[in-house]
Amino acid sequence: MTTYIIRRLSYTIPIVFGVLLLTFILFNIVGGDISAELAGKAAAKETIEEIRKERGFDKPLFLAWDSQFVNHFKNALTFDFGRALDRESVIDKIKRGVGPSLALMAPMFFGVLLISVSLSLVIAFVRGTIWDVLAVVVCVTGMSLPYLSFILFGQYFLAYKWRLFPIFFWPDLSTAEYVALPVLIGIVAGLGTNVRFYRTVMLDEMRSDYVRTAFAKGLSTRQVLFKHVLKNAMIPIITRVILSIPFLFLGSLLLERFFGIPGLGYLMIEAIGSRDYFVINAMTYISAILFVIFNVITDICYALVDPRVSLE
Amino acid sequence: MVLHAILPTKIRGLDPGDIGDVYSAMVAAQCFECLYQYHYLKRPYQLVPQLAESMPEVSEDGLTYTIKIRRRVYFADDDCFAGGKGRELKASDFVFAWKRIADIKYFSKNWWIFDSRIVGLDEFREYTKTCKRREDVDYSRPVEGLQTPDDYTLVIKLKKPWPQIVYLLAHQPTAPIAKEAADYYGKDIISHPVGTGPFKLKVWHRGSYIKMVRNSNFRGEFYPTEGEKGDLEQGFLTDAGKRLPMADRIFFVLIEEDQPRWLQFLRGKLDATSIPKDNFGQAIDASRDLSPEMKKRNIHLKTFRNPDTFWIGFNMEDEVVGKNKPLRKAISHSIDREKYIEVFWNNRDDVAYGFIPPVMKVYNPEISKLGIGYDSGQAKQLVKEAERVYGGKLPTLKLSTGGTDTLSRQMCQFYQRSFKEVGLDVEVDYMDWPTFLEKVKTKSVQMFALGWIADYPDTENFLQLFYSRNASPGTNNFNYSNPEFDRIYEQVAVMPDCPERTVLYRKAELIVIEDCPAAFINHRVAYVLHHDWVLNYKPHVFQYGLAKYRRVDVTKRAAYKELLKKSR
Numbered sequence: 056m057t058t059y060i061i062r063r064l065s066y067t068i069p070i071v072f073g074v075l076l077l078t079f080i081l082f083n084i085v086g087g088d089i090s091a092e093l094a095g096k097a098a099a100k101e102t103i104e105e106i107r108k109e110r111g112f113d114k115p116l117f118l119a120w121d122s123q124f125v126n127h128f129k130n131a132l133t134f135d136f137g138r139a140l141d142r143e144s145v146i147d148k149i150k151r152g153v154g155p156s157l158a159l160m161a162p163m164f165f166g167v168l169l170i171s172v173s174l175s176l177v178i179a180f181v182r183g184t185i186w187d188v189l190a191v192v193v194c195v196t197g198m199s200l201p202y203l204s205f206i207l208f209g210q211y212f213l214a215y216k217w218r219l220f221p222i223f224f225w226p227d228l229s230t231a232e233y234v235a236l237p238v239l240i241g242i243v244a245g246l247g248t249n250v251r252f253y254r255t256v257m258l259d260e261m262r263s264d265y266v267r268t269a270f271a272k273g274l275s276t277r278q279v280l281f282k283h284v285l286k287n288a289m290i291p292i293i294t295r296v297i298l299s300i301p302f303l304f305l306g307s308l309l310l311e312r313f314f315g316i317p318g319l320g321y322l323m324i325e326a327i328g329s330r331d332y333f334v335i336n337a338m339t340y341i342s343a344i345l346f347v348i349f350n351v352i353t354d355i356c357y358a359l360v361d362p363r364v365s366l367e
Numbered sequence: 368m369v370l371h372a373i374l375p376t377k378i379r380g381l382d383p384g385d386i387g388d389v390y391s392a393m394v395a396a397q398c399f400e401c402l403y404q405y406h407y408l409k410r411p412y413q414l415v416p417q418l419a420e421s422m423p424e425v426s427e428d429g430l431t432y433t434i435k436i437r438r439r440v441y442f443a444d445d446d447c448f449a450g451g452k453g454r455e456l457k458a459s460d461f462v463f464a465w466k467r468i469a470d471i472k473y474f475s476k477n478w479w480i481f482d483s484r485i486v487g488l489d490e491f492r493e494y495t496k497t498c499k500r501r502e503d504v505d506y507s508r509p510v511e512g513l514q515t516p517d518d519y520t521l522v523i524k525l526k527k528p529w530p531q532i533v534y535l536l537a538h539q540p541t542a543p544i545a546k547e548a549a550d551y552y553g554k555d556i557i558s559h560p561v562g563t564g565p566f567k568l569k570v571w572h573r574g575s576y577i578k579m580v581r582n583s584n585f586r587g588e589f590y591p592t593e594g595e596k597g598d599l600e601q602g603f604l605t606d607a608g609k610r611l612p613m614a615d616r617i618f619f620v621l622i623e624e625d626q627p628r629w630l631q632f633l634r635g636k637l638d639a640t641s642i643p644k645d646n647f648g649q650a651i652d653a654s655r656d657l658s659p660e661m662k663k664r665n666i667h668l669k670t671f672r673n674p675d676t677f678w679i680g681f682n683m684e685d686e687v688v689g690k691n692k693p694l695r696k697a698i699s700h701s702i703d704r705e706k707y708i709e710v711f712w713n714n715r716d717d718v719a720y721g722f723i724p725p726v727m728k729v730y731n732p733e734i735s736k737l738g739i740g741y742d743s744g745q746a747k748q749l750v751k752e753a754e755r756v757y758g759g760k761l762p763t764l765k766l767s768t769g770g771t772d773t774l775s776r777q778m779c780q781f782y783q784r785s786f787k788e789v790g791l792d793v794e795v796d797y798m799d800w801p802t803f804l805e806k807v808k809t810k811s812v813q814m815f816a817l818g819w820i821a822d823y824p825d826t827e828n829f830l831q832l833f834y835s836r837n838a839s840p841g842t843n844n845f846n847y848s849n850p851e852f853d854r855i856y857e858q859v860a861v862m863p864d865c866p867e868r869t870v871l872y873r874k875a876e877l878i879v880i881e882d883c884p885a886a887f888i889n890h891r892v893a894y895v896l897h898h899d900w901v902l903n904y905k906p907h908v909f910q911y912g913l914a915k916y917r918r919v920d921v922t923k924r925a926a927y928k929e930l931l932k933k934s935r
Binding site: 138226 | 377379482558627634802804
């Protein structure tokens with residue numbers, strides 16, 4: 056297993072290199088020079104030049120030991136992301152955003168997982184009935200509605216009209232209070248896609264011979280569903296679940312913005328909007344690393360839940 | 368007593384020398400003061416001393432300004448000072464702040480203020496270019512034009528007369544900075560404002576909220592005892608002579624989306640707000656008055672003109688539009704500005720016929736007859752003339768814009784349709800803001816959608832946009848050049864305020880209108896709502912640190928909560 060893990064982790068190198076190259080090309084070559092914006096509305100040419108020099112934009116792009124790409128690569132490897140366009144340290148920004156993003160995303164993620172897996176088991180059990188059809192219709196409707204409409208509806212009715220939740224972040228609120236509504240909205244909005252996915256997974260299992268055998272042996276529905284079907288459906292569930300974990304750190308752009316949660320999703324979209332290449336670079340790089348690590352964890356989990364899977 | 372204010376966008380930093388955006392200035396102005404400030408109530412806008420004892424003494428040749436600084440003004444207590452106690456303000460704190468702006472290693476966005484103005488300051492800037500690192504810059508190096516004969520006197524020597532200097536001395540970036548703060552916090556000074564203002568920063572949770580508390584070291588300042596006509600009746604003089612600031616704390620909350628901002632205002636969590644486009648009909652009725660729903664909530668409306676102009680600019684160095692006046696005029700005549708304002712700005716704004724906004728003192732009331740307005744018939748005629756000038760069918764033109772959002776697209780589609788109606792094909796190049804800015808600065812655009820917000824109430828601030836020596840990458844993004852205009856600009860730029868100057872400003876505007884380096888579109892008119900518990904809420908378009916004048920009637924605030932409970 057150790058050899059396998061080392062081999063898989065070594066794949067990180069080309070992936071990370073590719074990510075760094077891509078972000079570099081997108082923001083340094085395709086996009087324009089941000090020095091003029093940094094210098095202000097009536098900036099002198101010399102100030103723009105000085106900013107270019109300080110930020111290293113005056114250096115060659117690739118072909119030099121001190122090129123912009125080499126520096127970009129070097130800084131990423133040492134986690135030295137420098138200062139953002141507003142002169143604040145990038146790593147400080149990221150550290151500050153992790154907590155709020157996780158406070159929002161973790162309960163949302165586990166809520167969606169728990170409810171959708173449970174619901175899909177029940178729906179799989181009543182497959183072919185009117186309840187199954189109804190559930191599919193509800194899921195498809197939920198999937199078709201834009202995410203934003205859930206937010207606007209939830210904020211207006213649940214928070215403003217019915218006063219069940221706070222409308223927006225306020226410093227005297229506890230974290231639980233101000234994330235409650237966005238978590239609820241996130242769960243409801245995410246159920247459609249997830250229930251449909253898990254329903255398909257469960258149905259594949261329900262049609263298996265071993266399920267019929269289990270029922271023939273006289274096992275109860277609960278035993279069949281939770282002991283046999285769920286266990287055998289774990290491979291696709293694990294894939295989906297573990298690969299979603301890196302996204303928990305990235306937060307949710309719309310929910311964070313509409314509910315005033317100063318997380319990483321918000322940070323990322325702000326950075327894209329203002330072409331804060333330093334923040335985008337750091338976030339992309341960290342995401343890529345997390346993604347690769349969690350990919351390896353997924354493979355290890357396969358072996359743990361299914362003895363037929365070998366990591367050699 | 369707490370003020371609840373809104374930040375509709377993230378602020379970049381609280382270091383005055385580096386501030387280049389309105390909202391950072393709005394927050395920083397609560398902590399920092401300048402030599403002068405605008406009178407809170409009087410209109411037209413009038414300067415009064417803030418950290419200065421009186422208005423400057425100006426030498427006869429207009430080249431030397433002597434300013435006495437108030438005594439017993441202290442910086443807010445901060446760790447950067449010995450023992451954490453704020454020290455007394457000295458004239459040298461201004462000199463330090465301005466040298467800092469000149470320092471090229473500091474990358475100030477505000478060098479334009481002093482560029483080629485003060486004797487010896489440009490040389491100081493040249494010297495900083497020779498320093499390898501920021502730390503190597505020697506701030507004790509003397510600058511001939513910035514002298515402090517004693518701790519309470521500042522003498523400024525100018526290279527040539529510059530009557531607008533007094534406005535700049537009320538402009539946020541010229542606020543004094545304590546060297547101790549700059550040294551102690553280094554680059555992190557953006558998060559540690561140490562000023563002499565009425566409030567000081569308590570918490571800045573970046574990307575979320577800011578809390579400010581009273582600065583216990585604040586000098587004695589009092590609410591104005593005089594205002595303009597009508598102020599007494601409107602209750603703006605109720606607090607006349609009272610000590611400032613009135614509020615104990617300010618709480619700024621960042622809400623970038625319209626819906627939560629609007630709902631929080633209606634819920635009574637925010638004291639005031641602008642009206643989101645989609646809620647305009649809910650707040651304002653057809654007669655431009657408050658809707659019954661707003662009146663029932665005791666909400667007040669304040670409308671005021673902003674000192675700005677928005678336009679479609681032409682690059683005068685472009686082979687097609689730059690050399691074809693009939694074409695530029697055709698484009699300008701083709702835009703139905705009233706329709707544009709109706710569609711995109713809820714019919715709020717003023718049509719722009721020239722570049723001087725109505726809020727400026729020298730605004731020409733006849734400009735609607737003299738400027739270029741919507742006339743599709745004339746535009747079509749001019750297109751034919753433009754084709755003759757060009758020598759054939761005109762090519763597809765390109766309009767560049769610095770926004771890729773839905774509103775930018777809709778606005779440009781509106782323009783495209785207007786141009787199409789008079790027989791002009793225009794394609795739009797949507798790009799992000801920095802790319803757009805770079806292209807404008809490098810003269811790489813043909814037509815561009817842009818605008819200008821005045822920094823001070825002197826029209827010279829608009830005129831310099833058309834001065835040939837300010838061509839890109841300077842502020843003259845049109846790359847416009849007219850010797851007659853330049854001559855007038857050079858003449859008025861050094862003239863004090865007088866009727867003759869007003870005549871010249873208007874003449875310069877007409878020259879620009881005739882040459883048409885831009886199709887002027889609109890001047891914004893702001894609509895702001897505030898709850899009845901916020902007192903002394905008089906809008907001001909040039910002064911940012913207004914929180915000190917505002918008072919909250921806590922009984923009325925509590926009554927609003929009751930009103931909401933009853934309406935459930």
